[in-house]
Amino acid sequence: MAKRGRKPSRERKGYFYEKEEEALIEYLNTTDAQRKNELFNTILQPALTKMVESIIRRYKLYTPDELYEDTFNDTMSFLLSKIEHFNPNSGYKAYSYCGTICKNYLILKINKYDKNLKRNDRYEDMREELENNMKYSYGDSEDSNQILGGLIE
Numbered sequence: 001m002a003k004r005g006r007k008p009s010r011e012r013k014g015y016f017y018e019k020e021e022e023a024l025i026e027y028l029n030t031t032d033a034q035r036k037n038e039l040f041n042t043i044l045q046p047a048l049t050k051m052v053e054s055i056i057r058r059y060k061l062y063t064p065d066e067l068y069e070d071t072f073n074d075t076m077s078f079l080l081s082k083i084e085h086f087n088p089n090s091g092y093k094a095y096s097y098c099g100t101i102c103k104n105y106l107i108l109k110i111n112k113y114d115k116n117l118k119r120n121d122r123y124e125d126m127r128e129e130l131e132n133n134m135k136y137s138y139g140d141s142e143d144s145n146q147i148l149g150g151l152i153e
Contacts, residue, residue, distance in 0.1 A: 055099060079105075
């Protein structure tokens with residue numbers, strides 16, 4: 001009797017395995033620019049692209065005032081500038097190093113955005129708060145409307 005179900009695939013369908021790990025180590029160790037471009041374009045770029053996309057979407061690390069493409073390109077650029085610091089002899093995998101770099105950068109970027117947003121309140125929000133405070137201090141009489149009209153306008 002034959003076994004039922006789907007046959008297991010021999011090739012793994014992830015995006016960062018031994019092949020990509022070895023390509024990254026070779027990329028870091030080689031000095032030939034043509035070989036570096038070949039390694040990056042054929043093996044590393046698809047893997048790193050998938051990694052950055054997955055991290056942004058999985059952890060919902062979007063910057064509110066920025067387009068997804070800008071966030072992706074900025075993170076990819078930062079990763080490529082920091083990838084030279086990876087030490088293959090440290091005992092860590094390149095996948096975890098790159099993922100940590102991306103995730104920490106995106107968290108830092110969101111924290112800077114939030115800090116800047118708190119520091120620079122919007123003018124409209126401050127005006128509404130001022131109007132509400134003035135109404136409470138003067139009441140809702142006609143005199144307060146005349147005073148408020150003079151102050152706000």
